[in-house]
Amino acid sequence: MTETIRPWSIYEGRLSAGSAGRIPLEMAFAMLVSDRVGVEAYELPDIFSAPSDEGDNDIMRELVRLEAELMSEEILNGKLSTYARPIGGGDIIALKPDAWEIDEPLDRFAVAALNLEHWMDAQAQPTHRIFVGEEQFKKWAGDLMRPEAFGLDDVDQILDPFGHDRKLSAENAKMDQHGDRDPSPNQTISSDPPGVGPKFLKLPVVKEMVSLSRSSIYIKITEKTFPEQTKIGGGSFWLESEIVQWIEENANKRQA
Numbered sequence: 001m002t003e004t005i006r007p008w009s010i011y012e013g014r015l016s017a018g019s020a021g022r023i024p025l026e027m028a029f030a031m032l033v034s035d036r037v038g039v040e041a042y043e044l045p046d047i048f049s050a051p052s053d054e055g056d057n058d059i060m061r062e063l064v065r066l067e068a069e070l071m072s073e074e075i076l077n078g079k080l081s082t083y084a085r086p087i088g089g090g091d092i093i094a095l096k097p098d099a100w101e102i103d104e105p106l107d108r109f110a111v112a113a114l115n116l117e118h119w120m121d122a123q124a125q126p127t128h129r130i131f132v133g134e135e136q137f138k139k140w141a142g143d144l145m146r147p148e149a150f151g152l153d154d155v156d157q158i159l160d161p162f163g164h165d166r167k168l169s170a171e172n173a174k175m176d177q178h179g180d181r182d183p184s185p186n187q188t189i190s191s192d193p194p195g196v197g198p199k200f201l202k203l204p205v206v207k208e209m210v211s212l213s214r215s216s217i218y219i220k221i222t223e224k225t226f227p228e229q230t231k232i233g234g235g236s237f238w239l240e241s242e243i244v245q246w247i248e249e250n251a252n253k254r255q256a
Contacts, residue, residue: 005126007110008045019092022083022131026112032071032141037063038203038218038229038236048110059215063222065106072105080136084116084128092131200230200237209243 010026030041039047039060047064050057074080075097082095099119100108108114113126207214220226227242 005111011041011044025130028132056215068106068109081133083131199240
């Protein structure tokens with residue numbers, strides 16, 4: 001059985017379920033780019049369908065491409081095992097690392113599938129979906145990603161981001177009855193009672209405070225020149241104290 005897969009369409013809505021001891025390539029890649037680049041799975045189709053603008057979209061595309069190259073190199077080096085299963089179902093077979101000797105790995109990650117007979121041809125009709133060894137991926141990615149990236153709540157959001165949002169909305173409606181509600185995307189949260197403990201900020205607030213675009217912030221994070229975000233539930237937050245410190249340090253550099 002063959003199936004036409006539009007590039008990046010598999011990242012829309014709910015991602016495919018895994019098999020025993022293996023996770024779909026698109027799920028593994030979604031977890032990687034969500035944690036390291038700050039791009040959620042459902043955002044990938046829009047990012048790669050947008051025209052070249054020499055701005056945010058181009059930068060995000062390049063960052064995602066680098067993650068695809070990183071992961072494919074680890075597969076080639078034998079650190080990650082990949083498997084193929086016929087589209088529609090069937091027996092799973094192990095893919096040899098040589099099957100990843102391709103010029104543009106990003107094309108394969110865009111569909112998370114390949115034509116088993118003509119695996120070198122990115123234009124060939126896909127016949128098999130690709131899976132990654134779950135334990136190997138967790139061990140390898142554990143050195144790159146924060147431990148909480150493997151939390152159940154984050155996996156739930158990656159699998160079904162819109163269903164996850166509906167679940168949060170239902171929970172918030174119940175919390176409204178008690179006067180306690182999850183913050184909106186532009187609000188801040190505190191892990192402690194009012195006036196006690198650290199204060200966390202969402203990305204829109206951080207962008208406004210530092211006058212940087214989203215892509216610029218994530219590039220600086222990869223360069224280790226900007227405070228890293230913290231995953232709380234299904235969202236990313238920054239410590240207000242760290243952002244304020246970053247602003248002050250940069251102001252002092254300009255005055256020096």
